[in-house]
Amino acid sequence: MFGLDKKDTTLLLIVFVLTMCAPFLLNPFPGNSAMAQFNAGYPDLMQRFVIYGIFAIGFNILFGLTGYLSFGHAAFLGVGSYSAVWMFKLLSMNVLPAVILSVIIAGLFALVIGFISLRRSGIYFSILTLAFAQMSFALAYSVLTPITNGETGLQLSLNDPRILGESVSASGGIPFPSLFGLDMRATHVMELGPWMFQFSAGYYFCAVLMLLAFYLAIRIFRSPFGLMLRAVKSNQQRMNYTGLNVRPYTLAAFVISGMYAGLAGGLLAAMDPLAGAERMQWTASGEVVLMTILGGAGTLIGPVLGAGFIKYFENIFSKINDTVLHQWFAFMPDGIEDLLVTVIHPFVGKGWHLTLGLMFMAVVIFLPGGLVQGGQKIGNLFRRKPAADHTTSAAKTPAE
Amino acid sequence: MDAIILQILNGLDKGSAYALIALGLTLIFGTLGVVNFAHGALFMIGAFCAVTLQRILSISFETVDPTKTDFLGNPSTVDTPYIVHWFGPEVGGGIIDWSVPLAILFAIPIMIAIGFIMERGLIKHFYKRPHADQILVTFGLAIVLQEVIKYYYGANPIQTGAPEVFRGSFDFGVLLGFDPNVIIYPYWRLVYFAFAALIIGAVFAFLQFTTFGMVVRAGMADRETVGLLGINIDKRFTIMFGLAAAVAGLAGVMYAPINAPNYHMGMDFLVLSFVVVVVGGMGSLPGAVLAGFLLGILESFASMTQVIDLIPGINQIIIYVVAIIVLLARPRGLMGRKGVMEE
Amino acid sequence: MGILEVKDVNKRFGGLQALGNVNLSVADNTVHAIIGPNGAGKSTLLNCLVGKLIPDTGSVMFAGQSVLGLKPYQINQMGISRVFQTPEIFGDLTVMENMMIPCLAKRDGPFRMHAIRSVFGEKKLRERAEEMLTEVKMLDKRDMHAASMSRGDKRRLEMAMCLVQEPRLLLLDEPTAGMARHDTNNTIDLLKDIKARGNITMCIIEHDMHVVFSLADRITVLAQGTPLVEDTPEKIKGHPKVREAYLGETA
Numbered sequence: 001m002f003g004l005d006k007k008d009t010t011l012l013l014i015v016f017v018l019t020m021c022a023p024f025l026l027n028p029f030p031g032n033s034a035m036a037q038f039n040a041g042y043p044d045l046m047q048r049f050v051i052y053g054i055f056a057i058g059f060n061i062l063f064g065l066t067g068y069l070s071f072g073h074a075a076f077l078g079v080g081s082y083s084a085v086w087m088f089k090l091l092s093m094n095v096l097p098a099v100i101l102s103v104i105i106a107g108l109f110a111l112v113i114g115f116i117s118l119r120r121s122g123i124y125f126s127i128l129t130l131a132f133a134q135m136s137f138a139l140a141y142s143v144l145t146p147i148t149n150g151e152t153g154l155q156l157s158l159n160d161p162r163i164l165g166e167s168v169s170a171s172g173g174i175p176f177p178s179l180f181g182l183d184m185r186a187t188h189v190m191e192l193g194p195w196m197f198q199f200s201a202g203y204y205f206c207a208v209l210m211l212l213a214f215y216l217a218i219r220i221f222r223s224p225f226g227l228m229l230r231a232v233k234s235n236q237q238r239m240n241y242t243g244l245n246v247r248p249y250t251l252a253a254f255v256i257s258g259m260y261a262g263l264a265g266g267l268l269a270a271m272d273p274l275a276g277a278e279r280m281q282w283t284a285s286g287e288v289v290l291m292t293i294l295g296g297a298g299t300l301i302g303p304v305l306g307a308g309f310i311k312y313f314e315n316i317f318s319k320i321n322d323t324v325l326h327q328w329f330a331f332m333p334d335g336i337e338d339l340l341v342t343v344i345h346p347f348v349g350k351g352w353h354l355t356l357g358l359m360f361m362a363v364v365i366f367l368p369g370g371l372v373q374g375g376q377k378i379g380n381l382f383r384r385k386p387a388a389d390h391t392t393s394a395a396k397t398p399a400e
Numbered sequence: 401m402d403a404i405i406l407q408i409l410n411g412l413d414k415g416s417a418y419a420l421i422a423l424g425l426t427l428i429f430g431t432l433g434v435v436n437f438a439h440g441a442l443f444m445i446g447a448f449c450a451v452t453l454q455r456i457l458s459i460s461f462e463t464v465d466p467t468k469t470d471f472l473g474n475p476s477t478v479d480t481p482y483i484v485h486w487f488g489p490e491v492g493g494g495i496i497d498w499s500v501p502l503a504i505l506f507a508i509p510i511m512i513a514i515g516f517i518m519e520r521g522l523i524k525h526f527y528k529r530p531h532a533d534q535i536l537v538t539f540g541l542a543i544v545l546q547e548v549i550k551y552y553y554g555a556n557p558i559q560t561g562a563p564e565v566f567r568g569s570f571d572f573g574v575l576l577g578f579d580p581n582v583i584i585y586p587y588w589r590l591v592y593f594a595f596a597a598l599i600i601g602a603v604f605a606f607l608q609f610t611t612f613g614m615v616v617r618a619g620m621a622d623r624e625t626v627g628l629l630g631i632n633i634d635k636r637f638t639i640m641f642g643l644a645a646a647v648a649g650l651a652g653v654m655y656a657p658i659n660a661p662n663y664h665m666g667m668d669f670l671v672l673s674f675v676v677v678v679v680g681g682m683g684s685l686p687g688a689v690l691a692g693f694l695l696g697i698l699e700s701f702a703s704m705t706q707v708i709d710l711i712p713g714i715n716q717i718i719i720y721v722v723a724i725i726v727l728l729a730r731p732r733g734l735m736g737r738k739g740v741m742e743e
Numbered sequence: 744m745g746i747l748e749v750k751d752v753n754k755r756f757g758g759l760q761a762l763g764n765v766n767l768s769v770a771d772n773t774v775h776a777i778i779g780p781n782g783a784g785k786s787t788l789l790n791c792l793v794g795k796l797i798p799d800t801g802s803v804m805f806a807g808q809s810v811l812g813l814k815p816y817q818i819n820q821m822g823i824s825r826v827f828q829t830p831e832i833f834g835d836l837t838v839m840e841n842m843m844i845p846c847l848a849k850r851d852g853p854f855r856m857h858a859i860r861s862v863f864g865e866k867k868l869r870e871r872a873e874e875m876l877t878e879v880k881m882l883d884k885r886d887m888h889a890a891s892m893s894r895g896d897k898r899r900l901e902m903a904m905c906l907v908q909e910p911r912l913l914l915l916d917e918p919t920a921g922m923a924r925h926d927t928n929n930t931i932d933l934l935k936d937i938k939a940r941g942n943i944t945m946c947i948i949e950h951d952m953h954v955v956f957s958l959a960d961r962i963t964v965l966a967q968g969t970p971l972v973e974d975t976p977e978k979i980k981g982h983p984k985v986r987e988a989y990l991g992e993t994a
Binding site: 230231233234256 | 815816824827831835840843845853854858859862
């Protein structure tokens with residue numbers, strides 16, 4: 001279906017069902033239970049899941065396929081956000097032109113940076129991209145203030161022209177981003193007993209775009225172009241002697257992943273119309289690297305998982321404080337309860353970055369294939385048992 | 401003329417820090433072939449060694465001062481550090497005042513130990529893995545170290561003073577025959593520069609004049625051959641890692657009074673130090689030092705108002721611009737050997 | 744006029760004269776072997792032909808066109824393929840994927856964005872790749888990870904990847920180095936088959952005289968960067984200069 005083989009179609013359908021039903025799936029606990037704090041079915045958080053999913057899918061097209069580790073991808077995210085906000089300021093509050101402009105501008109920006117950075121490979125490439133991103137960040141903070149509004153960040157105001165829209169909304173405030181009149185903040189709330197499910201227009205807009213982005217990524221992975229990108233990672237020498245010019249392939253991958261980042265940046269601005277320079281800082285670039293590696297670089301679903309995982313932790317885990325911990329361990333004797341709380345305390349709440357760092361190290365050390373590889377390993381454990389009596393068939397598979 | 405001298409002086413202290421961190425990075429890269437993204441964290445830990453020692457020395461007990469009362473009329477309490485209590489206000493106060501330089505002694509064993517643990521416990525397993533994996537795992541480690549420090553010391557910068565005698569400024573201009581108050585330079589920055597020069601000199605002397613250093617240099621040039629000679633190069637490289645950690649740590653200790661230590665200072669310096677290493681030439685120790693000072697001074701020149709008026713924002717990006725030009729025009733860097741990490 | 748004409752090629756590395764006034768003419772549809780002791784400049788010459796090195800002076804003409812200054816991928820697109828001394832294959836990919844890459848390069852040129860169509864949809868190319876795999880007796884290994892194969896299999900795969908491009912000139916850099924006698928004979932048979940089918944010129948660098956004498960139509964002996972003699976295998980066998988410079992060594 002859709003020009004994909006059976007396995008990929010299944011994967012796409014699973015992702016489709018998961019994203020469409022996310023408001024249910026991410027809200028499994030009744031609102032009045034103690035576990036409700038683990039619910040993630042809020043429009044704001046769900047939007048971030050899919051937006052960062054797009055960012056990571058794009059990054060994976062570059063890093064996962066070609067092996068070029070960019071440490072400056074946040075620059076494209078930032079550029080996308082600025083472009084979208086400018087579109088809101090000048091044209092109209094419709095999100096579609098804003099997002100399209102974000103993708104185009106980020107793509108052009110990636111073309112320039114990629115053209116220069118890709119003249120080097122390995123660690124030099126990483127440092128060049130890092131240098132460019134930091135430079136963009138510094139410029140956005142200082143000289144480019146007329147475009148970026150410096151430290152304050154770019155915001156909408158009542159004086160913006162919005163030539164195709166309205167400067168001031170009917171109620172006298174700044175209008176909100178919408179898709180042909182459908183307000184991005186519009187949320188339908190469905191109450192089922194103690195459960196409360198929220199369906200937000202903004203989330204579904206982002207989710208549809210993520211599905212498109214994911215579908216496109218699958219096509220790229222399975223295409224001759226994707227095969228060439230994997231060949232770049234494997235052996236550039238052989239590519240050269242097979243009559244293939246490596247640089248346009250890497251540049252194309254770089255620009256495509258830059259456009260994905262631009263789309264993500266544009267969507268961030270479409271959901272919350274402001275853009276700040278800190279979105280371009282290298283810590284943000286590091287974040288997308290973490291997402292991709294944690295999920296599984298080079299796999300299709302890995303980056304989406306990684307992005308969801310990290311954003312979930314960031315929002316939910318960081319809310320756990322000592323009071324919550326004490327509630328959890330209340331059934332234990334007092335001494336042990338206090339001890340457990342003390343031990344766990346550094347890793348939750350404000351300390352969730354510490355957990356993230358440790359987890360990331362563990363993944364790089366033990367599971368270079370990320371969560372996807374972990375899942376496969378666990379899957380193999382279960383599969384091996386029934387297969388134990390088929391030793392002959394197992395022996396035939398070549399040992400690596 | 402005076403402005404130029406002032407900018408050179410201003411560039412020296414930052415340049416010293418860049419040079420020291422870049423030196424350690426290069427030592428690790430040259431000997432172990434590992435790209436260490438956690439090196440900035442070692443610099444930060446060094447700075448926090450200074451903070452810690454100052455706190456330890458200032459541990460106090462409370463006494464009630466009957467002669468004074470607070471605004472509620474209760475007798476007020478006075479904190480007296482144990483050190484002052486034991487050695488008297490002269491010596492004890494002096495020790496607390498000098499806690500930053502004293503932290504050098506405190507930091508050396510700690511940093512060497514951290515370096516050893518890092519190399520044996522983690523880096524060792526990554527020698528044969530791709531550079532991307534090394535970057536990633538040390539990046540993870542950097543996050544962890546940073547968060548641990550944040551957990552114990554909080555997110556705010558912690559002011560850590562230099563000894564009283566170095567707190568003033570020094571009228572450098574008078575010395576060179578300019579008018580007074582034209583070139584004013586804080587004493588501590590001079591101390592920092594001298595200290596950095598001393599450390600750099602010591603590292604080079606160690607590598608140049610000891611047998612140990614000779615083996616390490618040979619190992620940097622051609623690891624396999626040295627290994628074939630039956631010399632246990634791995635053990636020496638572990639020691640080099642400890643040494644590089646100590647250099648970064650000491651750079652951090654002495655930097656504490658210049659820039660109040662905070663948990664992300666390591667990362668801030670790391671990005672720039674990497675640029676320094678690349679500009680100097682991956683694997684070249686003199687290149688790292690040269691590029692460190694060069695970029696430090698260049699940065700301070702770019703911050704002059706005349707320059708900023710000419711090219712706005714140049715002070716923010718000068719280092720990156722230089723790095724991009726160097727990488728494209730001369731990929732091996734100013735003093736690098738050809739072929740290091742080039743494909 | 745041969746398909747490959749090398750005229751007065753010189754190449755220096757610092758003080759070392761790697762190639763001195765090399766002249767070489769390889770006739771179309773022949774197997775031309777280049778032999779010589781270690782350090783004779785055989786690999787340097789090969790690298791000059793494929794664009795990895797640029798000679799200091801002289802000219803290299805392939806099918807009437809100069810290849811000097813062209814990038815390796817451009818030279819390959821002109822019809823020159825190269826087999827390396829240590830097999831250069833795409834280790835992370837499967838055997839079939841390895842084969843698809845040269846097929847695509849042959850059809851689409853140095854760069855083309857086929858980002859949407861699936862590789863599996865390229866029926867014609869797949870058939871072509873499978874045919875070639877059958878020819879080198881590797882069809883059963885089509886889904887194997889290339890890096891996990893034996894050295895001999897990697898070599899065969901590399902050769903198949905070159906042959907599937909139907910090059911006009913195939914350069915082989917010690918194609919049997921480190922192979923067991925059995926594998927060597929297989930390789931000889933394979934190369935003989937290819938030769939018999941015609942429309943291909945081969946240039947072989949080889950140490951194994953058995954291979955050279957079973958395949959070559961003409962032999963050039965290189966010593967210290969200069970061609971010593973060039974003749975038919977029969978004549979070379981008896982040539983006193985050759986015996987002295989080269990065969991004497993191996994005896």
